[in-house]
Amino acid sequence: xxxxxxxxxxxxxxxxxxxxxxxxxxxxxxxxxxxxxxxxxxxxxxxxxxxxxxxxxxxxxxxxxxxxxxxxxxxxxxxxxxxxxxxxxxxxxxxxxxxxxxxxxxxxxxxxxxxxxxxxxxx
Numbered sequence: 001x002x003x004x005x006x007x008x009x010x011x012x013x014x015x016x017x018x019x020x021x022x023x024x025x026x027x028x029x030x031x032x033x034x035x036x037x038x039x040x041x042x043x044x045x046x047x048x049x050x051x052x053x054x055x056x057x058x059x060x061x062x063x064x065x066x067x068x069x070x071x072x073x074x075x076x077x078x079x080x081x082x083x084x085x086x087x088x089x090x091x092x093x094x095x096x097x098x099x100x101x102x103x104x105x106x107x108x109x110x111x112x113x114x115x116x117x118x119x120x121x122x123x
Contacts, residue, residue, distance in 0.1 A: 002026035002112060004095045009117030012085055016121070020080040022095030022114055029107065031097040034078040036069060038119070040091040048093070049080060063089075085121045092116040 008020040024031060035050030049059045049069040057069050068081040078095060095114040100107050 002099060002101055002110070004031075004097055004099075004112045004114035006093065006095045006114040006117040009093060009119045011120045011122065014086055014121055014123050016085050017081070017083045018085065018119060020082070020093055020095075020117060020119075022078040022080075022097070024076045024097075024099065024112075027102060029100045029102060030073070031071070031076050031078060031099050032109075034069075034071065034095065034097040036078075036080045037094045037096060038089075038091040039094070039116075040088075043091075045094065051078065082119070085119075087121045087123045090119060090121050093119050 003025045004022055005025050006020060006022050008018060012018055032053045036048040037045050038048050039045040047060055048063055049067055051057050051069045051071055066084045071078045094116045097112050099110050099112050101110055
């Protein structure tokens with residue numbers, strides 16, 4: 001079964017940077033629209049940034065100017081570059097993507113989530 005797999009999380013001091021990656025495992029043709037979400041303890045999951053298949057981007061107000069979402073279609077990978085990190089950026093970051101997958105002889109679309117990667121920003 002196709003899964004999205006995140007990597008790149010960790011512990012960083014305030015003001016530091018991290019780069020998250022989201023790739024696909026399994027048989028997949030493409031990741032179409034994709035996004036990064038995060039969930040802080042005791043809070044609901046929220047959208048951080050998303051990107052269309054053509055590269056149009058959208059950001060939460062709280063991360064504009066600090067985070068950059070990008071993609072490498074040849075590698076079926078989506079990235080989130082996070083700069084000037086703040087303690088309030090702490091949370092589990094999840095990758096979400098609409099994938100095109102070959103099931104038997106038909107291409108089908110699925111909404112996939114990764115397992116999440118922890119980002120902790122210390123003050």
